[in-house]
Amino acid sequence: MRKWLALLLLVPGISFAAGSNHPLDAVDIDLRDQASLQNGAKIFMNYCLGCHQMQYQRYQRTFNDLGIPEELGVEYLQFTGExxxxxxxxxxxxxxxxxxxGAPPPDLTLVARVRGPEWIYTYMRTFYAEEGKTFGVNNLVFPNVGMPHVLESLQGTPTKVYREKMVDGFIQKTEVFDLQTPGNGKLSADxxxxxxxxxxxxxxxxxxPSRLQSExxxxxxxxxLxxxxxxxxxxxxxxWRDIK
Known part of the structure; x- marks a missing residue:
């Protein structure tokens, strides 16, 4: 089960540059919000680490920077025996x-610097059900995405909501207006x-990791100065006072 949940941001390397023109949503990044960083680490370790790695980041550095006691970090955030x-x-x-x-899942150490936080934030919130896809889902930000919606148990199963307009006397669906979640996830939308x-x-x-220290x-x-x-x-x- 953990392996399926770990496919959080699976993006095949050969398609890493793929994307769409879907507008990106703003996200409030605050590296001083330690509680948020700790929860983000928990989400990553539980849902991503089975497939993805962070080959430039050490457990110990993460625990120290995020204020996580080492013994608790080892017990609850280390699952690989390292x-x-x-x-x-x-x-x-x-x-x-x-x-x-088709390709090894990419390393995610620098994914926020490569993609940008807004891209990741929007991407993880725009999966929707679509029949015929390998994993039964697609994504507005990353069309034809090659991963399942591994947080479906938390979000629910989003579906497309289309605009409708009259064309030659008939009502037709046009572009996607929004995504709608039926409320079958463990978490509310917020x-x-x-x-x-x-x-x-x-x-x-x-x-x-050294950004706050550098600032x-x-x-x-x-x-x-x-x-x-x-x-x-x-x-x-x-x-120069006495020099005329």
Missing amino acids: KVSDYITSPMPATDSATWF EYDATIRDLVNFLEYTGE SIGKKVLIF VIFFVFAYLLKKEY
Whole structure:
């Protein structure tokens, strides 16, 4: 069961550049929201790690940065038997995944930097049921997506809602107006959106784990430069005061 749930963001490498013109929804990214980052890590480890990996991110670094006690992180967020100092890797053999899905699932360490948080946020919220597809679903952002809607148990089963208009005296369906969920998921629409926001927040963090630290150092450097400029200016005035 975990393997199916782990297909969270499966995008075959050969189709990684595919997409559509579907508008992207804004998402509130806040790397200081530790509770959101912790929940995003839990979602990733439980739903994505069976297929995807983060070959540039270590468990220990993740636990420390997100304020997760190491013993709790090992117990509840490590499922592959690796050491806490190891990189976050998937237990799925690459050869098997290539056979099953056509290409190995991509590494997700930098997916937020490559795709952008808005793309991931919209993508994970725009699956819909469509007969004839391998996994019975399609996606508005990624047409002909090669993965199942693995969060269907949380969101429910979205279906297309079409606009209708009169054409030559007949009512015809036109473009997709919206997606409608029948309420058969464990989460409400708002709760599901919040869950995806947490996941995206976590993926944004892994794309640049030192971002907050870099921003903090940058502010301190700017403050130092301002103070240094003041003293340099006063020293210059003092030095040139008696020179006519």
